[in-house]
Amino acid sequence: MSNADDRFAPPERLVRTLGSGPADGAGRQWLASLPEQVHEFAERWELTPERVHRPGGRGSIVILARRADGTGAVLKLEAPDEATALEHAALTHWNGLGAVRVLQAEPGAGALLLERLRADVTLRSLAEAKAVLEATATLQRLWVRPADDHPFTSVADHTLLLAGTMREQREEPWAADARAVVDEALELRDALTADAGAGNGTEEPASLLHGRYQQGKVLAGERAPWLAVGPRPLVGERAYDLAWLARDRVDTLMASPGAAAIARRRVAKLADALDVDRDRLRGWTLFRTAEAGMRELASGARARGELLLEFAGML
Template identity: 50%
Template structure:
């Protein structure tokens, strides 16, 4: 069966070899698993194709096809280790495809009022923080942020020098001693928590790595930054938000603030360098408040 990939995926990947072979890969995967196609999710993700399907016994599921550069094997390993506890359940798949339990993609935690959304998101992510499996291949927070720090230094001219210096200094101090080595989601935020049937909320789309909980909360801390920026007391609200989030999960406030600063500056400079100026400036303004 032919199909048109979501335009969001096409724009994100551009002229990419994987995107060119995606139609054939999609058809082969559907045939191999005997799936009945319902619809392609749109707008869909920026680096993967998600299709709502039914298995041979009629059970609803979601098929996620992931390019090799997005490390589907690591996502599969993390989901298998969590085994549905706090995260979407892995049902099967193949090298570049993940067959997942069907959630309700139209309803994420982000659809809730902010205070309630943070509460539900925090309750979800804490279930993911477990000991990693023996012999795992996940990278560490230090390794991932080391690459990001090098790229940040290369893009430093697009952001205030003092902010870049503060972010790099924070990262160096934080990685000097990691207080814990837990399996982390890696890209956790409100939109990564979807409504489910067997439990109210489940995490999706991990970019797993191993490290401390504060790192995993840093992206969540700046969710809905646009709302804070629009408020008259945005700066103080942002700092209180970080503190409340840290306290609710018994995470050190200073470490969460440091990781939030680094991740906001890294994300902001990367977005500006990629031509997404409005998105980048939002992250940098938030970082400046910390």
């Protein structure tokens, strides 16, 4: 392996996430194979790799590159699993409408070649009011009807698995202070999934959802001002997708005087802006934030977990 390949070593964040398993584990093996994979796909797709985007994600590596004609592109490599195939399917369905465009793909190998966006410029670079305006406009473009033969999991099925994990976590000694919020989140999730399509005015057609939509997942582009990246697509009601945006910049919000009132106003404004039921958005925001908080606590990130759970409790 050449010294040049060392430039494309995985970022520390990715190494911390996948490299903590046993030495013979799949995560470590995949990390070790990355320089060779970069070389292989660069040859196959006639790319000139430039640099690794850092800090990058926790499950993939992003390489900024040039195609044979000199245009910019991004090589995204992820440990092969269903996630890459689903991301590819969603991006292909959107076909550049509100989202990054796929140039080439080998989903079975965990490889996507994407159009080059301004990787260091996200909506978080804007003032909050402007960022929210652009975020909601972009999100509306993504809410399209999925294909009849789509491969995506429903919100109900996805959150059923999350709820099961939360019920197990709430019994742990470290979760004692979070149980009231967790219980409310679980009750809301059950009510929200039971109500959907139950003849009570919530029977909106299922939309293709980004799944992880937040300001940091929207990058500046050339053919459009802002484009979404990194979906973990689902199908279901729009309020679920909007919930992550409702808790965006939570650190700043929680440090503000009157944080609880600000949080509730944010939910109301987002719901009204995108014609989503306020109560359903509140419910999904509380559930998704509590689930994320418990996940952080379980991983040992206590400060982050407690912050998210405190925000959920304010709702």
